[in-house]
Amino acid sequence: MEKVKRNIDAAMLRMKADLVLKNANFINVFTASIDRGDIAIVGDTIVGIGEYKGEEEIDCTDLYVTPGFIDAHVHIESSMIMPEQFARVVIKKGVTTVIADPHEIANVEGTNGIEFMLKNSEPAPIDIFFMLPSCVPATQVEDSACVLNAEDLVKLINNNRVLGLGEVMNVPAVINADENILKKIDIARYKHIDGHCPIITQRELNAYLSCGVRTDHESTNVKDATLKVSRGMYIMLREGSAARNLKDILPAVNNHNFGRFLFCTDDRHIDDLLEVGSIDNCIRISIKQGLNPIKAYIMASFNAAQCYDLKDRGAIAPGYKADLVLFEDLKGLNIKKIIKNGKEYTELQSKKYLNLKINSSMHMDFVNSEIFKVQSGTENINVIKLIPNSLETKLVQRKVENELGYIKKTIEKDILKVAVFERHHNTGKHFVGFIEGLGLKHCAIAQTIAHDSHNIIVVGDNDKDMEVAVNTLVSTGGGIAMVSEGKVIAQLNLPIAGIMTFESPYMVAENLKRLNRMARSFGVRDEYDPFISLSFMALPVIPEVKITTRGLFHYKKFAFIELMSNNEKNINLKE
Incomplete structure (x- = not known):
């Protein structure tokens, strides 16, 4: 009641407002126009528009509000x-x-x-x-x-x-x-x-x-x-x-x-x-x-x-x-x-952080590079094709060369292996597929940011780097790891559920920029944020095809599809 009375008294000029923005050019959302006047504020509420005086005043003559x-x-x-x-x-x-x-x-x-x-x-x-x-x-x-x-x-x-x-x-x-x-x-x-x-x-x-x-x-x-x-x-x-x-x-x-x-x-x-x-x-x-x-x-x-x-x-x-x-x-x-x-907001306002104890969210065993081998009985496979500046992907078919029952390599140059590993209940579930368009070379990227289940997703052009990248995350409790020639070249630790950190925003931003620069130096194309693009490859509720721990998932069919493709009519090597 007292608060309402103060608002009324200030609106009627029986008392000064706490804060007045003088001579403001403000956006009137009701008339879709720019109006001019003083904006009187008491506590956290606007009480009047017109001519007012305040205990504190800010001259807005040259500003918009x-x-x-x-x-x-x-x-x-x-x-x-x-x-x-x-x-x-x-x-x-x-x-x-x-x-x-x-x-x-x-x-x-x-x-x-x-x-x-x-x-x-x-x-x-x-x-x-x-x-x-x-x-x-x-x-x-x-x-x-x-x-x-x-x-x-x-x-x-x-x-x-x-x-x-x-x-x-x-x-x-x-x-x-x-x-x-x-x-x-x-x-x-x-x-x-x-x-x-x-x-x-x-x-x-x-x-x-x-x-x-x-x-x-x-x-x-x-x-x-x-x-x-x-x-x-x-x-x-x-x-x-x-x-x-x-x-x-x-x-x-x-x-x-x-x-x-x-x-x-x-x-x-x-x-x-x-x-x-x-x-x-x-x-x-x-x-x-x-x-x-x-x-x-x-x-x-x-x-x-x-x-x-x-x-x-x-x-x-x-x-x-x-x-x-x-x-x-x-x-x-x-x-x-x-x-x-x-x-007025200032950064001098007190900061309060909760004192939290976080348990590791990583529950899986180390992997061996052998796990990334893909058996094949056909020359054609289904591939996830990235679309620039989009979370959506396209399903394409590509030719591969086989050796001793396994896929040796793809005919197309810009195709990488991509795999997802279940990390929450140590079930051992995993699936290895292929992705086109990222541009990454001589490197592997693994992360525990994989929408929405946030299992481990890893992409790379060789099995050994992919192994080291995944195992690095298992050891550290989650985050992002980049590996080249069997060595960790950059990483960002995310101890809160494998997706967040206690670090300051500026430190996290600097680490991300460093990781981005590193990814670009290994061929990742400018039209992709390597880490966000990768994170959405595991989300099956976005078209057209994604990869989960259980296999390739087709959004429109809302069902899993085989990695191997026998439909040569759908193959378009120029796409």
């Missing part, structure tokens, strides 16, 4: 740092709220992983909300450490920072009315349900949306995005480190539907966050591509707030949360100050 940015869908684990540290990076990029899906750590640590993310994010300088992972594992054809059922999720659904159910990736389970997925959807029926439907027919989309799904971040073309918007979905323009669909679907945004579009980063490495940005990067790219700047700022704030029913933020108006970005250059977005909860 916009609502704080909202990342509508992000996996914090992909930054490789903890939530509290992640927040201190993105707030400087103007991001004041994120909606995070912790399904990466949940696949390894279950509900304990989710609770870790909730606790570590409590002292964060931004608001971190969570969506409960709906698909752990992503499908029943994977081998994750944990399985989360509706009974597990119901214990967390009423947490005030849980907004609903995270991306429902198992589309076939939904349209076939699988009881387990329907139970999970049911517990979130009064909250929000995120979608994940990259390739879907109109009839399947109708069934999918009838369950209450309202968002999608997997559109890759204008036609797909337009259809989904016409069916009532919110579409996220994604600009991650590997998946960059923003430019492809931006032309779908127009004056009639732009309220249904928002921005997200999904999976973004820490070096990209520090050097290129987060949602601020999405805004700059959109404006450069021709989007009206005001629309870009509205999509980055108000649209996301409306989508997730965060009614207290996303706008500059009385009664709204004082999360604001002060910046120069409407098109270039040169950020000068961040106001969070009514106060």
Whole structure:
């Protein structure tokens, strides 16, 4: 009651506001215009627009002011740092709220992983909300450490920072009315349900949306995005480190539907966050591509707030949360100050870290190079072909030479072995396949970041380097390892579930840049982030073909396919 009275008194000029942004040119999300006036703030709330005096004042004559940015869908684990540290990076990029899906750590640590993310994010300088992972594992054809059922999720659904159910990736389970997925959807029926439907027919989309799904971040073309918007979905323009669909679907945004579009980063490495940005990067790219700047700022704030029913933020108006970005250059977005909860953010604010004891998540035996030999009875094999700047792949057939019952080499030059090893329960499950397009030579890369089950995935052009790379991760407890001529040439340790670290963001970023430079020196092409691209080769819910511990998985068929191919009509050596 006292707080409300102070707000009213300040709005009526019976007392000074705590903070006033004087002469501000601010984005009005309701009229899609730039208005001018003082912005009066009491506590964490905007109380008035007009002419005001404050105990503290900031002259904004030469600045623009916009609502704080909202990342509508992000996996914090992909930054490789903890939530509290992640927040201190993105707030400087103007991001004041994120909606995070912790399904990466949940696949390894279950509900304990989710609770870790909730606790570590409590002292964060931004608001971190969570969506409960709906698909752990992503499908029943994977081998994750944990399985989360509706009974597990119901214990967390009423947490005030849980907004609903995270991306429902198992589309076939939904349209076939699988009881387990329907139970999970049911517990979130009064909250929000995120979608994940990259390739879907109109009839399947109708069934999918009838369950209450309202968002999608997997559109890759204008036609797909337009259809989904016409069916009532919110579409996220994604600009991650590997998946960059923003430019492809931006032309779908127009004056009639732009309220249904928002921005997200999904999976973004820490070096990209520090050097290129987060949602601020999405805004700059959109404006450069021709989007009206005001629309870009509205999509980055108000649209996301409306989508997730965060009614207290996303706008500059009385009664709204004082999360604001002060910046120069409407098109270039040169950020000068961040106001969070009514106060200017500074790095001098205290840092709080949880004192955590982490057990190793690595449970598998060492491997021998013999395990990478592939038996063959045919001259043709199915190969995963990478697509630049995309998480999607293509299935192609290639010729091989055989020797003594094993594949000796492939005819094509840019084809490598790729293998996945189950690391959570020491089952010994593994599969060796082939991948085309990465460009890596005289080297092997292994990592425990392999969405979403996060088993070990390794790629290389010789069996010995692949052996050493995998065994290095078994010894260190997880992370990334690069090996050449049988020696470890670079590595990054990730002791938290094999996907995150306690190290500072800047140290992790420097290590990643060093690893990237090393990968480039061994031939990895510029159009691929070697580590993110590799991490998604094990995710079977993204088209067209992926590799798991159980074999090659075809998304459209939603079934495993043989490595060996006898269909010569499908072979296209020039592709």
